[in-house]
Amino acid sequence: MKTYKIAAIPGDGIGGEVVSAGVEVLAAIAKRDGKFAFAVDHFDWGGEYYKRNGRMMPENGRDLIRKHDAILFGSAGHPDIPDHITLWGLRLAICQPFDQYANVRPTRILPGIKSPLRDVGPDRLDWVIVRENSEGEYAGVGGRAHQGSPLEVATDVAMFTRAGVARIMRYAFKLARSRPRKKLTVVTKSNAQRHAMVMWDEIAAEIAKEFPDVAWDKMLVDAMTMRMVIKPETVDTVVATNLHADILSDLAAALAGSLGIAPTANLNPEREFPSMFEPIHGSAFDIMGKGIANPIGTFWSNVMLLEHIGEGAAAARLMKAIECVTANPRFHTPDLGGKARTVEVTAAVIDAIGAENA
Ligand code: ATP
Numbered sequence: 492m493k494t495y496k497i498a499a500i501p502g503d504g505i506g507g508e509v510v511s512a513g514v515e516v517l518a519a520i521a522k523r524d525g526k527f528a529f530a531v532d533h534f535d536w537g538g539e540y541y542k543r544n545g546r547m548m549p550e551n552g553r554d555l556i557r558k559h560d561a562i563l564f565g566s567a568g569h570p571d572i573p574d575h576i577t578l579w580g581l582r583l584a585i586c587q588p589f590d591q592y593a594n595v596r597p598t599r600i601l602p603g604i605k606s607p608l609r610d611v612g613p614d615r616l617d618w619v620i621v622r623e624n625s626e627g628e629y630a631g632v633g634g635r636a637h638q639g640s641p642l643e644v645a646t647d648v649a650m651f652t653r654a655g656v657a658r659i660m661r662y663a664f665k666l667a668r669s670r671p672r673k674k675l676t677v678v679t680k681s682n683a684q685r686h687a688m689v690m691w692d693e694i695a696a697e698i699a700k701e702f703p704d705v706a707w708d709k710m711l712v713d714a715m716t717m718r719m720v721i722k723p724e725t726v727d728t729v730v731a732t733n734l735h736a737d738i739l740s741d742l743a744a745a746l747a748g749s750l751g752i753a754p755t756a757n758l759n760p761e762r763e764f765p766s767m768f769e770p771i772h773g774s775a776f777d778i779m780g781k782g783i784a785n786p787i788g789t790f791w792s793n794v795m796l797l798e799h800i801g802e803g804a805a806a807a808r809l810m811k812a813i814e815c816v817t818a819n820p821r822f823h824t825p826d827l828g829g830k831a832r833t834v835e836v837t838a839a840v841i842d843a844i845g846a847e848n849a
Contacts, residue, residue, distance in 0.1 A: 493527040495800055498556040498765070499563045502537040502581065504774020505784035506565020512837040513563055513789040516809070519841040520797070524805045532559070536581055538569025547580030553588055556765060561796050563789075564769035570776055579631070586624060589764035591757035592655065593662045594624035595795070596740040596771065601787075602818035604748035604827065608720065611746075615724040619670070620743060621663040622736030624757055626655045627687075629733040649734075651687040656694045662760055663730035664702040670728060675707040678715050678731035678739065691732070716742060744771050749826045751785025752817075754792035756799065766799055768792040778825075782832045785824040787813060790840055812843035 497517065501510035514531050521528050534555070536548040547567065549555070556562060567581040568574060585591075598618045600606050606616065630650040637643045660677070667675035677695040681688035692709060699707050710718065712735045719726060719742060731739060744753035753771035770788030778784055790813050797806035816822045816839045823829025824836060 495560040497531045498559040500534045501565040502567045503569050504776045504779045508784045509786045509789040510565040512786040519844045520805050520809050523844050559765045562767040566774040568774035586757050591759045592625035593758040594622035595756045596620040598743040598747045602814050619728050620740045621730040623659040627733035660698040667705045667728035672727045673705050674727035676729045677709050680712050751826045752787045756795040768796040815843045816840050
């Protein structure tokens with residue numbers, strides 16, 4: 492029997508609650524399948540670890556997870572620690588050296604979930620946003636001088652390379668081609684940002700020639716927010732920079748009903764390093780420890796994890812189980828207007844996996 496090694500990094504806030512639910516669901520799906528198993532190693536990295544050790548993860552942290560088949564991540568963020576430390580010290584400290592350059596974020600309205608958009612159901616909203624995850628506005632290039640003085644200066648330089656843009660563009664075109672509508676929207680801000688964003692547009696046009704069967708269009712990011720709200724059915728696959736897609740995907744998550752549902756995969760498509768799967772939401776300290784965190788975003792991330800490791804049938808089975816559970820309002824957590832608790836949703840998904848005949 493094949494055993495996949497999973498590194499579980501719950502992180503902070505509700506991360507612990509949703510990742511332990513996610514690990515239970517992974518065990519259930521493996522048991523149901525019977526042909527593979529998971530060996531899960533837990534790593535207590537994050538804000539509390541920082542308070543004890545002065546860093547978010549050990550110096551050799553990446554070496555400890557480099558050989559795992561996948562990483563299941565919760566969230567990094569702590570009320571007592573500045574966000575840039577928690578982000579750069581853990582999540583980005585894994586994503587960037589492991590070259591997880593494709594951040595993939597599917598959005599659909601699941602059965603039983605209501606979009607805040609009037610008259611919009613699953614038939615009008617089915618998107619995948621591909622976020623460039625290795626450079627751009629989050630490259631970490633910049634600095635500060637004369638700190639605290641009236642002369643203080645600070646820069647964040649958005650850095651785009653031809654290789655970086657070409658590889659994410661190619662990934663996005665391939666993904667668009669694999670979906671029924673074969674449709675890609677390339678988002679930039681090439682009217683105002685006249686260097687790097689113009690290069691994005693040029694590279695998009697070049698790569699598009701390799702994919703004559705994919706229909707593609709260009710959109711400025713501000714106009715894209717309107718299109719997502721007003722004409723969601725015209726959108727399918729979207730590719731955008733690190734910053735632009737970060738914002739668009741939070742909008743997408745909200746339009747799909749709740750931040751608690753949305754999943755994401757940080758992929759190293761060449762598989763030289765493990766890829767990382769996580770819910771889109773953050774540590775949500777306001778609901779931490781209350782037992783009401785919605786675990787669906789983590790379960791859907793597990794679906795992406797299963798697809799990535801090549802267990803497509805198990806992925807489809809888990810997605811069906813999730814949809815069967817969201818269809819029943821009895822299993823809606825408070826973020827969806829219900830009263831269900833994390834453990835009840837988890838138990839319902841595990842039951843549905845067992846009942847699923849597919
Ligand atoms: P961070 O700084 O780590 O990004 P945050 O609290 O600023 O965390 P989120 O964690 O993304 O941002 O959450 C925003 C709000 O959405 C939270 O206050 C919480 O009420 C709600 N929320 C997020 N995730 C969930 C979830 N899984 N279940 C229920 N509510 C959630």
